[in-house]
Amino acid sequence: MIFDSHAHYNSEAFDQDREEVLASMAPAGVSRIMNVAAEMDSIDQIIELTEKYPYIYGALGIHPSECQPLTNEYLDYIKKEILAHDKIRALGEIGLDYHWPDPTKEVQKKWFDAQLDMAKELNMPVIIHSRDACKDTMNILSAHKDITGIIHCFSYTKETALQYVDMGYVIGVGGVVTFKNASKLKEAVKALPLDKIVLETDCPYMAPTPYRGERNDSRYISLVIDEIASLKGIDREEVEETCYKTTCKVYNLPE
Numbered sequence: 001m002i003f004d005s006h007a008h009y010n011s012e013a014f015d016q017d018r019e020e021v022l023a024s025m026a027p028a029g030v031s032r033i034m035n036v037a038a039e040m041d042s043i044d045q046i047i048e049l050t051e052k053y054p055y056i057y058g059a060l061g062i063h064p065s066e067c068q069p070l071t072n073e074y075l076d077y078i079k080k081e082i083l084a085h086d087k088i089r090a091l092g093e094i095g096l097d098y099h100w101p102d103p104t105k106e107v108q109k110k111w112f113d114a115q116l117d118m119a120k121e122l123n124m125p126v127i128i129h130s131r132d133a134c135k136d137t138m139n140i141l142s143a144h145k146d147i148t149g150i151i152h153c154f155s156y157t158k159e160t161a162l163q164y165v166d167m168g169y170v171i172g173v174g175g176v177v178t179f180k181n182a183s184k185l186k187e188a189v190k191a192l193p194l195d196k197i198v199l200e201t202d203c204p205y206m207a208p209t210p211y212r213g214e215r216n217d218s219r220y221i222s223l224v225i226d227e228i229a230s231l232k233g234i235d236r237e238e239v240e241e242t243c244y245k246t247t248c249k250v251y252n253l254p255e
């Protein structure tokens, strides 16, 4: 059983064949999917998908690159929606992305902070997006105690990965681990305890080799499992089962 801990099936990349793609998940062994919000206008569609498909759960939150138009009123709206829907199991994706100049670091930090406060108030796990912002992300998360969740699409060193594990977080690993030049992530995967890793696609992005650059979907997680199994020298069944259990635990779902 595979749990895709991070997907974006609301993306327009799936507009032509969303039902077909989602119908093909169970036969491929994908039994649960966490569909994650990024933009303000994705919130309603995320909720709709959880209502339509029994195996799809949702996370609501605003991505750092999308946080410029955010307001406190809109955060209140998100809070209400989280409280009203039992299948919304996390707050995300939230964080810092310094790869792009906009929004400014100050704006990103302000809304990251505010959304972490909301996670604590609601006692919800968080899904963290952090790109080119290792130090600030660590500082801000360290300042917010009693919050856990997933460091998604992890891109830093193995030392940083282990530090997050010490803080109670687990590490999201997806298609990038199959890339030839991803030696840093491969080292982190080797160093991490298996039960601190969760599998993810970030689809439609981040398709694993040999599909790199194409549209990704949760069926390709099989290739990520193979890579992790080979890096750790264990059976793929062990990877699949352990990551499934960890993901259920993080999102407070029964196995």
Ligand SMILES: [Zn+2]
Binding pocket: 006, 008, 036, 093, 202
């Ligand atoms: Zn994502």
